[in-house]
Structures are given as C-alpha cells and as structure tokens.
Amino acid sequence: MPGTWERVTPLVLLVIVAAALWATLDLVAMLVFCSLMLLLLAIHHWRHLDTLDKWLQSEELSPSGLPDSSGKWGDVSTRLGRLMREQRRSEEQLRSELERLRRAVSAMPEGVVILDDLDRIEWCNPVAEKHLGINAQRDTGQHIAHLVRQTQFNEYLDSRHYSEPLVIRQPRSQDLTLSLQFVPYGNKQKLLVSRDVTRLERVHAMRRDFVANVSHELRTPLTVIGGFLETLAQDDASDPETSKWALGLMTDQTQRMQHLVEDLLTLSRLEDSENQVREQTVDIPKMLRELCREAESLSAGRHRIRLDLGTRTKLLGNTSDLHSAFSNLISNAIRYTADGGRITLSWKILDTHGVFSVQDSGIGIEPEHIPRLTERFYRVDRGRSRETGGTGLGLAIVKHVLTGHQARLEITSELGKGSCFSAWFPAVRLIPNPASQS
Numbered sequence: 293m294p295g296t297w298e299r300v301t302p303l304v305l306l307v308i309v310a311a312a313l314w315a316t317l318d319l320v321a322m323l324v325f326c327s328l329m330l331l332l333l334a335i336h337h338w339r340h341l342d343t344l345d346k347w348l349q350s351e352e353l354s355p356s357g358l359p360d361s362s363g364k365w366g367d368v369s370t371r372l373g374r375l376m377r378e379q380r381r382s383e384e385q386l387r388s389e390l391e392r393l394r395r396a397v398s399a400m401p402e403g404v405v406i407l408d409d410l411d412r413i414e415w416c417n418p419v420a421e422k423h424l425g426i427n428a429q430r431d432t433g434q435h436i437a438h439l440v441r442q443t444q445f446n447e448y449l450d451s452r453h454y455s456e457p458l459v460i461r462q463p464r465s466q467d468l469t470l471s472l473q474f475v476p477y478g479n480k481q482k483l484l485v486s487r488d489v490t491r492l493e494r495v496h497a498m499r500r501d502f503v504a505n506v507s508h509e510l511r512t513p514l515t516v517i518g519g520f521l522e523t524l525a526q527d528d529a530s531d532p533e534t535s536k537w538a539l540g541l542m543t544d545q546t547q548r549m550q551h552l553v554e555d556l557l558t559l560s561r562l563e564d565s566e567n568q569v570r571e572q573t574v575d576i577p578k579m580l581r582e583l584c585r586e587a588e589s590l591s592a593g594r595h596r597i598r599l600d601l602g603t604r605t606k607l608l609g610n611t612s613d614l615h616s617a618f619s620n621l622i623s624n625a626i627r628y629t630a631d632g633g634r635i636t637l638s639w640k641i642l643d644t645h646g647v648f649s650v651q652d653s654g655i656g657i658e659p660e661h662i663p664r665l666t667e668r669f670y671r672v673d674r675g676r677s678r679e680t681g682g683t684g685l686g687l688a689i690v691k692h693v694l695t696g697h698q699a700r701l702e703i704t705s706e707l708g709k710g711s712c713f714s715a716w717f718p719a720v721r722l723i724p725n726p727a728s729q730s
C-alpha cells in the first residue's frame with residue numbers, strides 16, 4: 293500500500309505547477325490547468341466506479357475479479373477483497389457444519405421430517421422416507437397430510453396438541469407400527485419425528501395376551517373349587533361319600549393350579565436374562581435312563597417305552613433345565629398317545645449334532661398347528677390337554693431351554709400316526725465319551 297508521502301507528492305507537484313503557471317503566465321492559465329486536472333481526476337474516479345459497479349453486478353463475486361488499482365481505490369479494493377474472503381470462509385464453514393448436521397440427522401435411528409409453517413416438507417432423512425413412504429427429492433414442498441393419508445394422522449396434525457405421540461400402523465405396510473410426534477420450533481415450523489415401535493407393540497400385545505391367558509387358566513379351577521366349597525358350606529349334612537368326591541376334585545384342581553404356577557415360574561426364570569445358566573457336563577445317557585424309568589411309572593404299563601442310546605456322548609449344559617425340557621417332551625408323548633402305543637427315546641449323533649428325540653405313535657398333529665406349538669398356552673385340543681393335566685406351557689419351556697443351549701427343536705408329525713420331537717444340539721456342546729464308539 294502506498295505511504296502518505298507518495299499520496300501527497302502528486303498534489304504538492306500540482307500545487308507547485310499551478311503556482312508556477314500563475315507566477316510566470318497569468319491567473320487564467322493557472323485556472324485552465326486546474327480545470328484540466330480536475331477533469332482528469334473525475335475521469336479517473338468515474339472509470340474506477342464503473343469497474344467496481346461492473347464487478348458488483350457480476351454473478352460470481354470473486355475477490356480475484358476486483359479492480360486492480362492504486363491509491364484510495366486500491367485501498368477500497370483491498371478491503372473489499374478481505375471482506376469477500378472472510379465471507380467466503382464463513383460461508384464454507386456454515387456449509388460444512390450444515391452438511392455435518394444433515395449427516396448426523398440422517399444417521400439417526402428415528403425418522404425426521406422438517407416442515408415449514410404451512411406443514412410442507414422442507415427436508416427429511418432416509419429413515420423418515422422409509423417410515424412414511426415419502427421421497428426427499430420428489431416430495432419436497434408437498435403438504436405432509438397429502439402424503440400420510442390417514443384420518444388419525446390428519447386429526448393429530450390439526451389438534452395442535454403434540455405432547456403425546458400418535459401410534460399408527462405404517463400407511464403402506466401393516467407390519468410396521470410407528471410412533472409419530474410433532475415437535476414445534478422456530479416460527480411455526482415443526483419437526484415430525486417417527487420411531488419404529490413394532491417390537492415394543494408386539495411385546496405389549498404379548499403381555500396383554502399372557503395376563504389374559506393366565507387369568508383364564510386360573511379362573512376355571514378357582515370356579516370349580518369355589519363352587520364345591522359353597523355346596524359343602526351350605527349342606528352341613530352332606531353325606532361323606534359326596535364330600536370325599538368333592539374334596540378329590542378340589543385336590544385335582546389345586547394340583548392343576550400348582551403345575552401352572554410351577555411352569556410359570558420356570559418360564560420366568562428361563563426368560564430372566566440376568567439369570568446366568570450354570571453349565572456343567574451333563575451325562576445325557578444317564579439322564580435318559582432315569583427319564584425312561586420315570587416315563588414307565590407315568591405310563592403305568594399303558595405304553596411300550598424303549599430307550600435307544602446310539603452314543604455315550606455327554607453334553608455341556610444345565611442339568612436341571614435339560615431334565616425339565618426332556619421330561620416335558622416325554623410326558624407329552626405319554627399324554628398324547630393312546631394306550632398300547634409305542635414311545636421311543638433316543639440320543640444319537642447326526643450331522644455332527646447331538647440329537648435327542650422322542651418318537652410316539654400317538655394322535656399326531658395337523659401341519660398348520662406345528663409352527664405355533666411352542667407359543668405359550670397354544671394347544672391343538674384344549675380339552676385333551678386339560679384332561680391330561682397340561683398347562684399349555686410345556687413346549688414353550690422346551691423352546692426356551694433349547695435356545696439357551698443354542699439348540700433347535702424339530703417337529704415332524706402325521707395325524708393319527710404319531711409325532712417326533714427332536715432337539716438338535718450343536719457340535720460345540722458335545723463332550724465325547726472316550727468309551728463311546730459313535
């Protein structure tokens with residue numbers, strides 16, 4: 293930048309020349325000279341102003357396009373250039389922060405839609421696109437109610453009360469349950485936040501069903517016991533035979549409730565993730581010999597029960613859980629097989645897996661019921677299950693125990709011919725017995 297002396301020098305020279313003209317010629321010559329100089333100065337400033345004006349009108353205001361001049365105009369150009377560079381820098385910064393913010397919102401597990409003051413879409417993240425079936429590029433500027441066409445949603449939007457979210461089925465896929473909530477901000481703008489609550493809703497529904505089922509299961513025996521107690525209380529002189537019969541039935545119902553509570557407690561213990569399974573080496577052949585004896589006593593000679601031990605391999609697992617799962621499968625085979633039927637328990641190595649199977653020649657199961665058998669309280673024949681003391685929780689317990697052992701349950705069955713329930717344990721759980729040949 294030129295110094296003060298350099299700036300003042302032309303002016304001093306002009307004054308000296310003007311004074312010399314006045315002294316040597318006359319006043320008119322000096323005035324003509326001064327007018328000429330002023331005209332030149334005006335042209336000089338006009339040229340610079342014109343260049344600056346053109347630069348300001350140009351579309352791309354780049355600092356490099358600034359007029360290159362000296363003197364005061366040079367100072368103006370330098371300052372403008374500095375201002376431009378600073379503005380560019382802060383614009384860049386703002387842009388990259390906005391981009392970072394967008395990336396962060398895009399990565400959120402929730403859907404986010406930014407709505408303007410007239411509820412038109414300004415921007416949305418990919419999760420919102422998936423949840424609401426909208427497209428960020430195509431639908432920008434569209435009214436949200438034109439895209440989410442559900443009466444409940446429109447009512448929620450119009451209500452202006454957004455303290456609680458709205459839970460709806462996804463407009464296009466009924467398998468998805470969404471929680472939607474508007475969050476007002478700024479000048480009448482809104483965020484629409486969507487969350488996938490399908491799993492949560494399923495858990496709520498399961499809990500509701502479970503409570504309803506347990507209440508139903510307990511109500512029947514309680515009604516029977518209550519009825520008998522009332523009769524006995526009213527009829528002081530009831531004959532001992534009737535009282536004995538009633539007491540016998542009440543004992544049955546009490547036992548039924550006891551079994552139900554025991555199974556419920558087993559299930560809740562198995563479901564408790566904090567309840568670490570204690571694992572040990574389980575001697576499956578030994579356990580099956582015991583279970584076979586228990587089965588014979590339960591069947592009381594009504595069935596032909598056979599034990600087929602194809603291997604002496606042991607298993608890494610929890611003894612009491614496995615005992616409970618296997619005995620549930622065996623007791624089902626006995627309960628659902630008519631007198632004279634055959635039941636075979638086996639323990640084999642198949643495809644590197646340890647496989648425990650219970651094969652019966654019982655009533656069998658229709659194919660459509662098979663996928664649902666491990667649901668709590670699911671029964672094919674409610675009456676038969678109850679008559680034989682079933683709680684409807686046996687296979688749910690089996691499934692939990694097997695899942696805890698990374699094993700799977702396989703069910704094959706033919707109506708009227710019999711069923712086979714097999715538990716397949718992974719090779720990592722098998723502990724070969726040195727004396728085993730399999």
Ligand code: ADP
Nearest residue numbers: 624625628671672673677682683684685686687
């Ligand atoms: P339950 O206490 O009713 O037996 P489970 O959970 O053990 O409950 O079994 C669920 C249903 O599966 C039973 O009600 C029955 O209909 C069917 N089931 C289980 N095992 C057998 C089997 N071996 N043969 C035929 N049906 C069976």
